[in-house]
Amino acid sequence: MKARAALLLCLLLSACAQTSYLYYGDSSHAYYKAVKHATAQSVADYKASLERVFSESARRQQPVPPGLYCDYAMLLIAEKDFSAAREYLLREKSCWPESALLVDYLLQRYRLEP
Numbered sequence: 001m002k003a004r005a006a007l008l009l010c011l012l013l014s015a016c017a018q019t020s021y022l023y024y025g026d027s028s029h030a031y032y033k034a035v036k037h038a039t040a041q042s043v044a045d046y047k048a049s050l051e052r053v054f055s056e057s058a059r060r061q062q063p064v065p066p067g068l069y070c071d072y073a074m075l076l077i078a079e080k081d082f083s084a085a086r087e088y089l090l091r092e093k094s095c096w097p098e099s100a101l102l103v104d105y106l107l108q109r110y111r112l113e114p
Contacts, residue, residue, distance in 0.1 A: 022065040025053045031071070047075050066096045070103065077110055086112040 030049035034042045050072045057064045069092035076085035089112065093103040107113050 023057050027053050063095055
């Protein structure tokens with residue numbers, strides 16, 4: 001009887017202890033600050049937070065959350081770094097195929113197609 005109770009307790013606790021499939025870091029908070037304040041520093045902080053998400057996701061061997069490569073590409077477009085922006089848009093499309101319609105539109109809109 002005690003063994004059953006212990007097994008049931010282990011099963012219940014293991015169901016509650018989920019590991020995160022995607023790593024967002026502080027990108028949500030940094031995005032909010034970048035949109036709210038729209039200063040060069042807040043946008044730079046958001047860009048740095050995305051770079052941290054990319055490196056930490058790679059370290060954890062997890063995919064980058066959907067949309068973050070696209071956000072980073074848009075920041076690069078604002079900086080007029082079009083070749084790097086194209087690379088990140090294609091990464092978004094490769095990692096998240098359901099984003100293909102949006103990515104294709106952005107590639108065409110910003111004339112980043114080869």
